[in-house]
Amino acid sequence: MDLNYTEEERAFRDEVRAFLEEKLPKATADKVRRGQELTKEDMESWHAILNERGWLAPNWPAEWGGCEWDAVQKHIFEEEAARASAPRVIPFGLSMLAPVLMKFGTEEQKRHFLPRILSGEDWWCQGYSEPGAGSDLASLKTRAVREGDHYIVNGQKTWTTLGQYADWIFCLVRTDPDVKQQEGISFLLIDMNSPGIEVRPIILLDGVHEVNEVFFDNVRVPVENLVGEENKGWTYAKYLLTHERTNIAGVGASQAGLDTVKRMARAEMQGGRPLIANPHFAARLAQAEIDLKALATTNLRVVSQTAKGGAPGLEASMLKVKGTIIRQEINDLARRAAGPYAMPFPSEAVEGDNDPIGPDYAGKTASQYFNNRKLSIFGGSNEIQRGIIAKVSLGGMK
Structure with missing residues (x-):
């Protein structure tokens, strides 16, 4: 796989960056950057902005309002959106239910529910x-x-x-x-x-x-x-979960998190030495970046296969396990880099117009660290996924 973007892909990346700079509400991006809780209106507003641009449903067929991006375009958008601190697109209707309806639903269900998912009505x-x-x-x-x-x-x-x-x-x-x-x-x-x-x-x-x-x-x-x-329903549930597990890999979010950790580690600490000068921390950071690059490559392969009409099987479990491990490692590195500013402060201390406690990049580290402990459990726990990988790879289960 050629990991270098083509001229067309670089042009698409520039288009995405320009769109995010123009259309992403600054107040919403600031909330995401500071780790503050988004309101329903924040999430609905971003949903509507993407839908108006025609970029809300990258994996949907054009007949239902999708933009039919290929795997590289989807990867570019997710990476750029995460770096710009855009809110995540709520996946339950768009990325989880919709594929099930398209494959197993009646024509009446598709005609009724799919347009309402896009519009945000449901x-x-x-x-x-x-x-x-x-x-x-x-x-x-x-x-x-x-x-x-x-x-x-x-x-x-x-x-x-x-x-x-x-x-x-x-x-x-x-x-x-x-x-x-x-x-x-x-x-x-x-x-x-x-x-x-x-x-x-x-x-x-x-x-x-x-x-x-x-x-x-x-x-x-x-x-x-x-x-x-x-x-x-068990057949449909498994089909849905393969899409959920691929999404849980969270390559874009992990890349944005890694970039933040790098900035934190290069900042001058109280003793005058940046944290990146600590060989133990630098080694952990380098290993996380290597693992993330390998995950991104694998994710591109899997999404490419899915775009051709298949559902990811064993690979979805692999992405889920490795993706969640990497995100949790990055959360831990951020927590360590923030030092005492990563302590879990009362929510009222960081909400609203209150100034952040310590550097602005440190405010969300505790919240993300604690919240993302769940990643290795939901969507099928990592222990269960390892069992699936072992059984399928050894030929004992289809």
């Missing part, structure tokens, strides 16, 4: 994990019983990211309790405004309300909101 969240059913997702217990033209849903989901904002949730539910666990699961689309749904916040260690518990009490869901066939 905000989606993911209903997979449950208490006792996270890495072992097949043991989920949320139950859906068919009664005429509806399913009656009862149960609980947890760690539902940004569920407090969602209009809809795509959910794995058990529709047949008498068969093998994976064979009795269905994939439902549920309106979050349905009677019987309750959302309760979970406040994280850094004080942020990012995730939730969602409870279902006799929630009525129309049968036409079933995706694909009843009891085939």
Whole structure:
């Protein structure tokens, strides 16, 4: 693989940089740079800006409003957006549900939901994990019983990211309790405004309300909101998770984080010597950069294969494991480089118009370090992914 950009790719990179400089709201970028919590309006505004430019759905086919970027263009955009401190695009509708609907959904579901995902009219969240059913997702217990033209849903989901904002949730539910666990699961689309749904916040260690518990009490869901066939939801769930795991690799975010650590390490410390002069720290930083370069190359290969119509399989697990390890290592290096300024300060000390405590690059290091400990767990824990890699690579599992 030639890692040097072509003249056309360099021109595209310049176009992306110009777009970000002109259209990315400065107030939003400052929040991202300082590690402050984004509002729903911040995220919706960036969604709308990208949609207006036609750059919101790089992997979607043109017939549904996608821009059909190739792997290199997508990589360039993600890298430049991360460096410019653009907010992440919320993936649940765009990158997770949409591929499932395009492959397994009915024409009516595609025509109704896909345009609303692009427009931002519908905000989606993911209903997979449950208490006792996270890495072992097949043991989920949320139950859906068919009664005429509806399913009656009862149960609980947890760690539902940004569920407090969602209009809809795509959910794995058990529709047949008498068969093998994976064979009795269905994939439902549920309106979050349905009677019987309750959302309760979970406040994280850094004080942020990012995730939730969602409870279902006799929630009525129309049968036409079933995706694909009843009891085939495990197949659709695995297809979705391969896309999620590829996204979790987070090459652009890791590159932006690495650039920040380099700036921190080269800054003059109190004793007059920059941290980069410490051979132990310099060696860790160099190893992280080497690993990230290898990850970026592998990610380009996998995304290229996906663009040709396939879904990443074993490679998605590899990207997920290595990508999360690298991001956590970069978070730890940033925390060490920030020194005492990386202490977890009360959120009110760094929010609003308050000046940052210490250098402006240090304010988000504690929050990111703590929050990103989850990366090795969600989307299928790294331990589970290593098991998948071992089984598939040894020929014992397809």
